[in-house]
Amino acid sequence: MEPYDFGKTAADYGRHRAGFPARFFEVLFREGKARPGDRLLDLGTGTGALARGFALRGCEVTALDIAPTLLDEARRLDRQAGVAITYVNGRAEETGLPSRAFDVVTAGQCWHWFDRNRAAAEARRLLVPGGRLIIAHLDWVPLPGNVVEATEHLIAEHNPRWTLGGQPGPHAHWFADAAIAGFTDIESFAFDHSVEYSHEGWRGRIRASAGVGASLDPSAVERFDAAHAQLLEERFPGNPLAVPHRVWAVTASKPKA
Secondary structure: OOOOOHHHHHHHHHHHOOOOOHHHHHHHHHOOOOOOOOEEEEEOOOOOHHHHHHHOOOOEEEEEEOOHHHHHHHHHHHHHHOOOOEEEEOEOOEOOOOOOOEEEEEEEOOHHHOOHHHHHHHHHHHEEEEEEEEEEEEEEOOOOOOHHHHHHHHHHHHOOOOOOOOOOOOOOHHHHHHHHOOOEEEEEEEEEEEEEEOHHHHHHHHHOOOOOOOOOOHHHHHHHHHHHHHHHHHHOOOOOEEEEEEEEEEEEEOOOO
């Protein structure tokens, strides 16, 4: 896979990436996939958006990422939110954390960056018997003629190596990843959700994406951003924009015996 460095996008990442909506957490807590007081580990946490959502709902959260600059941004956002999360610099496939230390392991918007089979095996090692794995996504949805489709086309023009467009989930391979690792009770849910972005906010969100800020050099990012601003002004003058997203999650349990 093409190397990406989201650490370069830490400021835009923390400021402009939307977090999972309240309904996502409501489903998980209602179904007993997460509970207040759970010891929870968030893999590939980035700036901690998913981790904070669980911490604000009473979970005892540890969060891990390979990029120190993203973790610094996460700590800043935690202070603003008034939550305490323990951060670990490390990889999802080999966390170095103790076995059977967590009730829940989560991964939000990042499973595709991992060596998935190794990450799933590591998650099973980290979980107590009966513990739950939650792999979640909040993906923008390209539709004919909408701002997402136009933006994806522009990214591809400026970065032909980027191949991640047109993938709003569900992500079928994640079911197999959980099953191969020995998880059971594999389930999923999905719903569509509109996220409101100003022009500036949508530009920031895209600068913080894999195809732009995480892979292009700074001058190329500036050229893309100028072209993106022009695109929005000419074709999508409404401000703010209602950007369609799809929330999707697969949940699974580690056998109790």
